[in-house]
Amino acid sequence: MAEHDDEWEAGLEDDSSAVLRAVSRQIKLWREAAGMTQPELGAAIGYGEEMVSAVERGKRLPKPEFLDGADQALGADGKLSAMKEDVKQARYPKKVRDLAKLEAKAVELGAYGDRNVEGLLQTEEYARALFVQRRPAYSEEEVDRNVAARMARQQILERQPTPTFTFVQEEVTLRRPIGGRVVLRQQLEHLLEVAQLRHVTIQVMPTACEEHAGMMGGHRVLKFADGKTLGHTEAQLTSRLISDPKEAQILELRYGMLRSQALTPRESLAFIEKVLGET
Structure with missing residues (x-):
């Protein structure tokens, strides 16, 4: 193995x-x-x-x-x-710690978010609102534990040497008021701020786009210095690491197509600013 x-x-x-x-x-x-x-x-x-x-x-x-x-x-x-x-x-869930270890070793990380804002881009208030909505309900301590774990993972955005991060966010994730209007506004402002980092690229997949390679759901692609590529998917109660080279290649292909179909980085920032103004 x-x-x-x-x-x-x-x-x-x-x-x-x-x-x-x-x-x-x-x-x-x-x-x-x-x-x-x-x-x-x-x-x-x-x-x-x-x-x-x-x-x-x-x-x-x-x-x-x-x-x-x-x-x-x-x-x-x-x-x-x-x-x-x-x-x-x-204090952090074990699977989160192991995912964070893989993220810390990756030289490239790409993520497509179709349901909510990608975890590495979430504000603390947005993340808390998501965990509070989980059913069966988390206790306050479990909510705190999961939020702290998600915030800790974001340290890789400041890692040196800096990896390359690319994110594709579905338009609906920018409009759904998770946590309420104020929390959503703060989240959109945070996206605009993170997008200013030279090693981070954020793109938006508009709902009106007819071509869409990500209809099978959100996923992540991690690339490592040794040339290995891994995929990661989450659905309901399962969190799966995809190490089979053929399957990882399929996810990498889909993600590449998503990036070509989405708005350009410049157009995406303008789009986020537009949504912020409407929120």
């Missing part, structure tokens, strides 16, 4: 629960060794007994300030604070 396949297969099961159990166990052991009760630890670090209990039972991931405070209050000499990076990674 190829290297990229190994990374994705390892992400089929979310391993954050194992990290959560390990961290919660250590906090409890250090607290008991220090002879402190949960209320006493909470009072020492500025958290309620209920939060301390939830962390020790593995129901809540501790924030960095919780770990730093507990480390100092319990005399852990940096051992609890050292877990912050592990907790930070576990």
